Amino acid sequence: MPEPEFPERPALAALRARRSHSRVTEEAPDREELEYLLSAMSSVSDHSALKPWRIIEIRGAGREKLGKALAKANGTSKDKGIAKAMRAPLVLAVVVSPKKSSKVPYWEQESVASAVAHYLSLLLHEAGWGTMWRTGDAARSKKIRKAHKLEKHEQLLGWIYVGGVRERDRRVKRRKPLDMERHLSRM
Numbered sequence: 001m002p003e004p005e006f007p008e009r010p011a012l013a014a015l016r017a018r019r020s021h022s023r024v025t026e027e028a029p030d031r032e033e034l035e036y037l038l039s040a041m042s043s044v045s046d047h048s049a050l051k052p053w054r055i056i057e058i059r060g061a062g063r064e065k066l067g068k069a070l071a072k073a074n075g076t077s078k079d080k081g082i083a084k085a086m087r088a089p090l091v092l093a094v095v096v097s098p099k100k101s102s103k104v105p106y107w108e109q110e111s112v113a114s115a116v117a118h119y120l121s122l123l124l125h126e127a128g129w130g131t132m133w134r135t136g137d138a139a140r141s142k143k144i145r146k147a148h149k150l151e152k153h154e155q156l157l158g159w160i161y162v163g164g165v166r167e168r169d170r171r172v173k174r175r176k177p178l179d180m181e182r183h184l185s186r187m
């Protein structure tokens with residue numbers, strides 16, 4: 001089917017070009033850039049504006065701590081756990097931090113945190129960084145909860161691994177077109 005002739009728009013272009021990067025270089029956005037990108041999250045659709053999310057920035061020695069926790073949670077060697085955490089210079093743990101509300105159930109609040117993870121990944125991609133959202137069986141384990149100092153009511157949505165894009169990964173990945181019969185219907 002020919003592409004419809006819509007004018008190109010930055011959000012559309014960024015989303016179409018987005019891809020995950022399982023391997024990245026040792027460069028990473030600094031705290032200032034991270035704050036700048038995160039400041040846009042005030043625009044995420046959010047019932048009652050509860051802001052039910054937070055991000056934990058994991059770099060340097062923090063990655064070692066994460067790696068040890070991953071090893072314990074997965075029952076693997078310390079080295080294997082640390083190697084996992086070292087796959088990117090910056091790891092962002094995305095936390096659903098639900099607020100008490102008679103109007104907004106947990107699932108709606110998790111949707112907001114999930115949107116933050118998606119938008120943040122997209123903005124990082126647009127800024128030229130490589131990202132990959134990862135979870136795994138350990139993500140909701142007690143050991144991982146403890147390492148992240150999660151409160152009882154909080155849940156981890158996974159980690160966004162962030163780093164520089166390798167030269168060989170710079171080309172835009174072609175995607176299979178979506179089947180609109182399946183994804184768009186009418187009532």
Ligand SMILES: Cc1cc2nc3c(=O)[nH]c(=O)nc-3n(C[C@H](O)[C@H](O)[C@H](O)COP(=O)(O)O)c2cc1C
Pocket residue numbers: 018019020021132133134135136157158
């Ligand atoms: C909530 C969530 C958790 C994910 N966990 C993993 C994971 O643990 N391991 C993995 O290889 N991919 C995981 N993925 C998928 C990757 O982030 C990525 O989307 C996938 O490799 C496809 O690449 P693409 O984003 O370029 O299409 C997860 C995605 C989401 C949304």
